Amino acid sequence: MEYVLSILGPMLEGTVLTLQMFFITIALSLPLGLVLALARISHFSFLSKPVGVYIWLFRGTPLMLQLLFIYFGLPFVPVIGVRLEDFPAAVVAFALNYAAYFAEIFRAGIQSVDRGQYEGAKVLGLSYLQTMRRIILPQVIYRVLPPVSNETITLVKDTSLIYALAMNDLLRTTRGIVQRDFNTTPFIVAAVFYLAMTLVLTWGFQKLEKKYSAYEA
């Protein structure tokens, strides 16, 4: 027990980094995903086609590869090449990757709304933006909550990939302690930390689903 308390400090520090990665990624990738989804279903092929390629690229290659590429490879790309510090590089990779997944979830959600909803809104005089914001998206949110919940839980665990950039998130910190002390207890503590985070998420999404399900029969 005393041992656990002694490693708690550094592990909490690692957890803070994990949570930072998590929240920043969510805050960026959800809105980006929504914009991408709207572009993907747009009738303008100069919007929908490139977004299709984007989604294919980011869902079709390993997140680890994207992470390494943005950190190590991007500086050598002509024109757009920039050198990013480890944290911003990781944020960019995660946000771009998760936005691709969210875009597909939102696209499916938007397309699952009956055409009659658009027509009902149109004959009442609502504009496209008003229809989206007030009629379609509120219904989409409810429908996409389960898959979005899934993705966010995956993200909590995916953040551990940043060990590849030698960043001390929860998992890398834990591994360091295990190697230093020849003791595997920290792994168990780390598991408890991850489980606690996903538990809070699961619970939060359940609350949201309940709130939005008020209108279902």
Next chain:
Amino acid sequence: MKKIVAENIDKWYGQLEVLKKISLSVDAGEVVAVIGPSGSGKSTFLRCLNRLEEIDGGRIEVDGEVLVETGAAGVVYAPDADSRRICRKMGMVFQQFNLFPHLTVLENLIEAPMLVKGLAKEAIIPEAEALLRKVGLFEKRDNYPARLSGGQKQRVAIARALAMKPEIMLFDEPTSALDPELTGEVLRAMRQLAEEHMTMVVVTHEMGFAREVANRVVFMDQGEIVEEGKPAELFSRPQHPRTQAFLNSML
């Protein structure tokens, strides 16, 4: 005064000519029932009037304003802002209700007046409540649509359309999705509206309603208006063989 003037409306879906240059005008306060077999183009015609579908030829005038006309340059619609304003003069009720499921009954009514007309919520709630009373659903104001029967949903849909204070109401088979015992309550609401001299175009299979409430019945078949007339005459002495065949099949 003419509320709707539609002339030579042409509409194609790919190779299929769905409306073959049909013309119809509707007087203020008139109730026109449109009948005809499935696939004859009744819905398409109604949806062309309020631009849910765009026409491939012809001219539509609503309440004295030109929504669309066809000239040497082809089909030209009024500029977007005008077109939307003109179309707003027509409320529409669909077969499938198309209520907004995430909004309560009252919210369904006030959403468009708030967003489109920029009215304050407090200002429109009394009117919305009055409309709900009129269709007999005031007690349901805080329910979500999923909790309503089909007949109640359709009455809410009628009230929702009326909340925008339209000059004209378009109905596309408003009772076809309802169990037979629920059609009466919806037809009653529509009859009341007709008695208040609302201009109405009603696509319907309810021959009883067409006979009793409509001022004029229009029979469509294969994209054409085959015959039209006062209900008493058209139902008892149909002139055209296609009308006769259709009316016989409805008995």
